[in-house]
Amino acid sequence: MSEPSAKKDDRPIVWFDIDNTLYSASTKISQAMGQRIHAYFLTLGLDDDAASELHHRYYTQYGLALRGLTRHHQIDPIDFDRKCDGSLPLEDMIFPSESLRQLFLDIDRSKFRVWALTNAYRTHAERVLKILNLTDQIDGLVFCDYAEPNFVCKPEPAFYEQALKVANISDPTLCYFIDDNKSNVLAAKQLGWGRCVHFCEHGLESVEGGKKLVINNSDVGSSEIVSVTNLEELRSVWPEVFKQ
Template identity: 45%
Template sequence: MIAQAPPERSTALCTYPDGSTMDDAKTARPADGKLVVFFDIDNCLYSKDAGVAEMMKGKIRAYFRRLGLSDEEAKDLHSHYYREYGLAIRGLVRHHAVDALDYDKHCDAALPLDEVLKDDPRLRKLLSDIDRDKCHVWALTNAYKIHATRVLKLLGIADQFEGVISCDYGAGEFSCKPEAAFFLDALEHVSTPPPPASSLYFVDDSALNVRGAHALGWRHCVLFDEGGAEEGRLGGLDKVPGSPPATGTADGDAGGGAAEGSPQVSVVHDLEELRSLWREIFKTSEPNGSTAAAA
């Protein structure tokens, strides 16, 4: 097999809460100096215990078999394409002339998500406690927009995001995390000019994706390692503690971890840990129960 050349730039798709997408008639908002927080979606905003990954794996391998592959070939190619391209569909597009939208129709869009994903009040509270006077909050996913927006709605948190940046399956060849083109295009969707790396916060359940963002200098990268099996894939990246001590600096540096001002990588096993790790982006609770912006 000879892989086709990757696209020269990303074809990331930006979808807004009203369902519209960024096109020639809609451009990114002017930069305003706020921090930008990116959340991955699948296996990050919901637990792996929901079983979505296993359901998705079954649909994907069934699609491989539709191409005339045996069960063993489907298993091997699925794993190979995921490792090689970040998404199985990219391997299918490059080597099997598969229509990515047809793939999505039979795989992601065919998942019975409404049977396993429900409103998550705890997650909604976490997201709503992010200080929007200081931050913009976006979803950043390798899924197509239909699946991404569907998950957010089922979790009851769609309104907590200013938009969803996803892969554009309709573009044929496209980039995805952890490729630099995808990350850089995502920033172009957020503002004009794009926000600086020093203002970026990112959480993902894939060590590979975290490494990709860290390599670009994204300031605060977090690996959500729910099961504890992913951290080893961060390689030799220096990690700061998941819960900085009270003596940490005002911008969340832990002291004794990464050098102040350098890109940081942390590992959490529960998204609630972000409250202590990223104190500066959350509103604080007053004794009377009201909230106020963190200093």
């Protein structure tokens, strides 16, 4: 689920999702991942259409295809991770960004902590942060612990509640959060997380469960959620977070 619990710290936390947030969906990583997950569903003995339908259904119902696989099929989630996330040629698909690193450097660390909150397993999350040259800018990491039976993930309330415990923060209004999945953002908002932002790259598409879906579907949820198309916009949305 996470790194060891943090020591008592009264600073608010800025939570960043990782995939399709710290890098653009134009990298096509989600499509490459979708192909690998589809191939994994085929190993269940399904034909193409049935595999696509089940993949899509699990992704829609649980927020993570693997969540459905572990609930309804006898699969090894670590094996799944190795064959799907672990086989991605990430070093050829994403690269460090000076502007992104500067955005993190400009966060006022005297007033705020910075954590990552991801549905990926730890190995994938750490790999992405290392490639993006952001490892030293992340104070803590909360991830889906595939090694745990009945693990939880975004947008399940239990995932956010465990995140607060791990980060040793009792007041959810002290949480800032950005994610490319609007359902994940809405779930955090409904749990009282203070300043939630939807990262929405208009027009980009992702393949989930063998079906094309518009990323960050604006049909989901509430007009109260602030949207940005570029992470640089956080400087205006969350001005208090950055050094003056």
